[in-house]
Each structure stands twice: as C-alpha cells, then as structure tokens.
Amino acid sequence: xxxxxxxxxxxxxxxxxxxxxxxxxxxxxxxxxxxxxxxxxxxxxxxxxxxxxxxxxxxxxxxxxxxxxxxxxxxxxxxxxxxxxxxxxxxxxxxxxxxxxxxxxxxxxxxxxxxxxxxxxxxxxxxx
Numbered sequence: 001x002x003x004x005x006x007x008x009x010x011x012x013x014x015x016x017x018x019x020x021x022x023x024x025x026x027x028x029x030x031x032x033x034x035x036x037x038x039x040x041x042x043x044x045x046x047x048x049x050x051x052x053x054x055x056x057x058x059x060x061x062x063x064x065x066x067x068x069x070x071x072x073x074x075x076x077x078x079x080x081x082x083x084x085x086x087x088x089x090x091x092x093x094x095x096x097x098x099x100x101x102x103x104x105x106x107x108x109x110x111x112x113x114x115x116x117x118x119x120x121x122x123x124x125x126x127x128x
C-alpha cells in the first residue's frame with residue numbers, strides 16, 4: 001500500500017483497505033455478525049476492510065435528541081462511540097438510538113436541570 005497525503009477535508013471519512021492503519025491494525029473483533037458491527041456476540045472475526053468516521057456535533061440546551069448523518073454511508077450498521085465536553089455544572093448522559101447505515105440519533109438525558117449546549121464527539125467503525 002502506498003503512502004497518501006490526507007487533507008483536513010478528507011479526515012471526516014476514511015476507508016482503510018486490509019484493515020491496516022498507519023500506527024496499528026484492526027486485526028480482530030468480536031460480535032454477532034461479520035459485517036454488522038452493532039450486533040452483540042462472541043464470534044471472532046478478522047476484518048478485511050474497515051471504515052472509520054468521526055465527527056463533533058453540538059447538542060443544544062433543552063434538546064432531547066439530535067440526528068447525525070455520516071459523511072459516507074456504511075454498508076452495514078457500525079459500532080458507535082460517544083464522548084462529550086461540557087461546562088461546569090452540566091450533567092448529561094448520552095446514548096444512541098435509531099442506528100443505521102447512514103447515521104444515528106444521539107439521545108440525551110439531563111440529570112442536573114442545567115441548560116447548556118454540549119459538544120458531543122462521535123466515532124463510528126464498520127464495514128465500508
């Protein structure tokens with residue numbers, strides 16, 4: 001595989017052939033489906049190709065859900081990971097609902113009754 005230069009506009013969506021990454025490799029994964037990374041299970045798989053997409057979205061105060069559309073759709077449901085950064089005193093919990101090949105919804109629960117905008121970062125890994 002030849003080295004390539006990636007610009008900032010290309011970083012939101014990348015397909016990695018042979019599951020090789022510059023500083024590592026997705027050599028194994030566990031789940032209930034060879035292609036659908038969102039299915040629970042204990043079967044072992046060796047991915048031949050992996051798509052990784054990342055993003056950040058603002059979840060507004062008083063908003064219970066926010067839709068996210070992937071820059072490029074996956075061929076099957078990906079695994080999705082969320083993290084957030086918010087201001088002092090805010091206490092929000094996040095989960096995903098409505099996961100599909102082309103996106104998902106961030107469902108929020110506010111345990112502090114604080115109205116605050118929250119920046120949610122997401123990472124999706126799946127089959128190209």
